[in-house]
Amino acid sequence: MSPTPARTSRAAIIAAAAELLEAHGLEALTMAAVADVVGVRAPSLYKHVADRQQLIAAVADEAVRDLGMAIGNVPGMTDDGVQARLRSVATAFRTFARTRPRATALVFAGLGTEHQPSVDAARAAVAPLLSLAAELAGPERALEAARALTAYAYGFAAMESGGAFRFGSDVDAAWSAGLEALIRGLAA
Amino acid sequence: MSPTPARTSRAAIIAAAAELLEAHGLEALTMAAVADVVGVRAPSLYKHVADRQQLIAAVADEAVRDLGMAIGNVPGMTDDGVQARLRSVATAFRTFARTRPRATALVFAGLGTEHQPSVDAARAAVAPLLSLAAELAGPERALEAARALTAYAYGFAAMESGGAFRFGSDVDAAWSAGLEALIRGLAA
DNA sequence: ACCTGAACACCGTTCAAGT
DNA sequence: ACCTGAACACCGTTCAAGT
Numbered sequence: 001m002s003p004t005p006a007r008t009s010r011a012a013i014i015a016a017a018a019e020l021l022e023a024h025g026l027e028a029l030t031m032a033a034v035a036d037v038v039g040v041r042a043p044s045l046y047k048h049v050a051d052r053q054q055l056i057a058a059v060a061d062e063a064v065r066d067l068g069m070a071i072g073n074v075p076g077m078t079d080d081g082v083q084a085r086l087r088s089v090a091t092a093f094r095t096f097a098r099t100r101p102r103a104t105a106l107v108f109a110g111l112g113t114e115h116q117p118s119v120d121a122a123r124a125a126v127a128p129l130l131s132l133a134a135e136l137a138g139p140e141r142a143l144e145a146a147r148a149l150t151a152y153a154y155g156f157a158a159m160e161s162g163g164a165f166r167f168g169s170d171v172d173a174a175w176s177a178g179l180e181a182l183i184r185g186l187a188a
Numbered sequence: 189m190s191p192t193p194a195r196t197s198r199a200a201i202i203a204a205a206a207e208l209l210e211a212h213g214l215e216a217l218t219m220a221a222v223a224d225v226v227g228v229r230a231p232s233l234y235k236h237v238a239d240r241q242q243l244i245a246a247v248a249d250e251a252v253r254d255l256g257m258a259i260g261n262v263p264g265m266t267d268d269g270v271q272a273r274l275r276s277v278a279t280a281f282r283t284f285a286r287t288r289p290r291a292t293a294l295v296f297a298g299l300g301t302e303h304q305p306s307v308d309a310a311r312a313a314v315a316p317l318l319s320l321a322a323e324l325a326g327p328e329r330a331l332e333a334a335r336a337l338t339a340y341a342y343g344f345a346a347m348e349s350g351g352a353f354r355f356g357s358d359v360d361a362a363w364s365a366g367l368e369a370l371i372r373g374l375a376a
Numbered sequence: 377a378c379c380t381g382a383a384c385a386c387c388g389t390t391c392a393a394g395t
Numbered sequence: 396a397c398c399t400g401a402a403c404a405c406c407g408t409t410c411a412a413g414t
Contacts, residue, residue: 004395004397031388043389044398052388108343109297110350122352141365143357147344148366150352152336155343158297159335164310169331177329178336184376185369192378192414219407231408232379240407380413387406394399 008038010048010058018059021102029056056106061121063103068125070096082135083183089129090153090179097157105161108154126150137186145186152182196226198236198246206247209290217244244294249309251291256313258284270323271371277317278341278367285345293349296342314338325374333374340370 016037020029031052035042049055071092077085097104129149134142156175158164165171204225208217219240223230237243259280265273285292317337322330344363346352353359 006397008397030386032386040397041399042387043391043400046389047397105293105297108350108352109293109346122354144362144365145369147347147353147362148340148369151343151347151366152340152370153343154347155296155339155341156335158346159339159342162297164296164338165335166310174332174335177332178339178370178374181333181336181373181376182340182366182370183373185371185373186366188369188372194378196378218405220405228378229380230406231381231410234408235378378414380411382410382412384409385407388404390403391401392399393401395397 006047008040008044008048012038013045013048013055014058014062017055018062018103021059021106022100025102026056026106029059031055059103060106061118063100063107064121064125066100067093067096067104067107068121068127071125072128074128082132083187086132086136086149086183087179089132090149091175093129093150093153094157094160094175097154098161101157101161104154105158109158133186136183141186148182148186152178194235196228196232196236200226201233201236201243202246202250205243206250206291209247209294210288213290214244214294217247219243247291248294249306251288251295252309252313254288255281255284255292255295256309256315259313260316262316270320271375274320274324274337274371275367277320278337279363281317281338281341282345282348282363285342286349289345289349292342293346297346321374324371329374336370336374340366 013034016034017029020033020037029052031042031045034055035045045055049058071089074085074088074092077088080088126146130142130146133146133149137145156178160171165174201222204222205217207225208221217240219230219233222243223233233243237246259277262273262276262280265276268276314334318330318334321334321337325333344366348359353362
């Protein structure tokens with residue numbers, strides 16, 4: 001007669017889904033596999049998430065928040081100049097994208113979902129980058145500069161994770177050279 | 189007794205798959221849907237392609253070739269300086285990515301496939317960009333410069349197609365400003 | 377030599393029945 | 396109030412049977 005307490009939770013389900021995505025790709029993120037990780041049967045998931053699309057959307061939203069924290073909490077930046085801090089934030093972005101490439105692709109390329117993270121979440125995530133861009137290029141051109149930096153960082157990280165850089169040579173050096181060039185150009 | 193002639197072809201199948209991908213997304217690229225477009229039943233496709241993964245890979249390969257042609261045949265560039273030609277080629281890339289966003293994501297982000305386009309195909313596609321990069325930044329730094337330009341162009345186009353630019357303001361102006369900054373910085 | 381229907385394993389999702 | 400097995404429609408893939 002006593003109603004059973006929940007044997008899993010929305011948070012656990014989203015975490016399991018994010019793990020499966022990163023470990024084995026989007027096609028491995030099945031309701032049965034997620035259910036298996038959290039220890040229930042597939043139909044039970046529908047008590048916690050509407051359907052698979054919404055679960056994927058929730059994984060993307062969580063990734064946006066994680067990314068925001070990753071680039072918002074870069075340590076020891078108080079003493080540096082704008083360009084050095086921008087370099088640190090962009091590199092934190094790259095590190096995040098290398099750690100969670102498939103979640104990053106879900107957020108930025110959106111292949112496999114029609115979902116967009118909420119405007120508020122996106123705004124919060126890029127806030128630190130936007131304020132540095134304003135410092136670098138002036139408030140008038142802050143948005144443009146932030147977009148250019150994000151485009152470069154995401155594009156580079158995506159190509160890197162996707163294996164697009166296969167002509168040898170030093171990938172780290174290419175990252176730094178491109179970033180320096182962009183920062184220099186935006187500051188001018 | 190006479191063996192039946194092929195009622196469809198590998199080329200037609202790939203074209204149908206590319207159409208479905210762009211029109212309705214990767215999850216709409218099903219064997220049944222492709223078979224329907226080319227006018228056969230799903231099992232017949234296996235006479236022409238090994239399986240769905242290989243079909244998706246073929247779509248990606250074809251997209252790489254198309255992209256190579258798109259950025260290799262930019263008209264009326266003979267009289268321009270390096271920077272102007274680079275601007276034209278990068279903009280041709282953006283135009284291609286806006287026309288075929290999902291195929292572009294398949295090639296660069298590779299979410300939904302483990303496939304990589306062959307090194308030769310990729311090399312051919314980026315050849316025009318590489319030679320311009322050499323002209324701009326010197327042969328020593330050509331590869332770095334080409335990578336930075338590709339990363340920026342793909343990243344910008346991906347974010348644009350994915351709807352990441354939703355804070356208002358002029359997206360075309362942002363594209364130009366970022367591209368100018370990068371070219372200026374790479375030339376220095 | 378290619379095409380087909382039937383069949384199988386799998387997936388997302390619903391729902392009545394359990395506790 | 397949540398969980399489950401059974402069921403349904405759909406998907407990728409195989410294969411024996413047609414022409």
